[in-house]
Amino acid sequence: MSAWRMSRSFLGTPPSVREARRFVTSFLAGWPIVESAELIVSELAANAVRHTASGRFGGQFQVLIHAQHDRVWLGVVDAGAAHGPSIFSPEDDEEGGRGLMIVGALADTYGIRGDERCRTVWALLLVNAGKNAPATPLPGSEATRA
Ligand SMILES: Nc1ncnc2c1ncn2[C@@H]1O[C@H](COP(=O)(O)OP(=O)(O)OP(=O)(O)O)[C@@H](O)[C@H]1O
Ligand SMILES: [Mg+2]
Structure with a gap:
């Protein structure tokens, strides 16, 4: 499968979160x-x-x-904030958010780039390895690990 890239802009409103989910699932x-x-x-x-x-x-x-045969990179580009994301870990005593913890648990890697004017928070999912390996190879896929 060849590599491809797709992007879409959304209004910064709560209903757009559902639209962004649909964009990804489609x-x-x-x-x-x-x-x-x-x-x-x-x-x-x-x-x-x-x-x-x-x-x-x-x-x-x-x-x-950004999709390639064995990986998908996802990015959400925002309009910036004075401070960047704070990443809490499950061991933190403080009452932190859950969102980035979930991202960290699901993604093979994730990160943040940019500054107070515009940040991209991104996550990389490896398709047939790492945390997202299917229990059995998918029919017709190249799921055998070297
Ligand atoms: N794109 C972003 N730009 C700036 N700050 C961010 C961004 N994303 C998250 N943050 C900061 O990082 C904190 C942790 O984010 P996280 O998603 O883990 O928790 P939350 O959004 O506060 O709560 P929850 O996701 O559980 O509803 C946020 O409270 C916010 O201060
Ligand atoms: Mg959140």
Whole structure:
């Protein structure tokens, strides 16, 4: 399967979070990582709306999908905030958010780039390895591990 890229902009409003989920599930339908991708984008889009200037009147966020045969990179580009995401770990005593913890648990890697004017929070899902390996190889897939 050849590599492809897809992106779409959404209004920075709560209903757009559901639209962003649909965007991801429609393009990744049939991929073993589709449910993880949906949850990740849901959390990242919700954060863009809730914690950044994307959520202000007229604000937007963008969802990017870069797919290759064995990996999918997902990014949510927001309109920035004074402070970047705080990543809590389950061991933290503080009452932290759950969203980025979920992203960290599902993604093979994730990260943040950008600054207070525009940040991209991204996650990488490896398709047939790592945390997202199917229990048995999918028919017709290249799921055998070297
Ligand atoms: N894109 C972002 N830009 C700036 N800050 C962010 C961004 N995403 C998250 N944050 C900050 O990181 C914190 C942790 O995010 P996280 O999604 O884990 O929790 P939450 O959004 O507060 O709660 P929950 O996701 O459980 O509803 C947020 O409270 C917010 O302060
Ligand atoms: Mg959140």
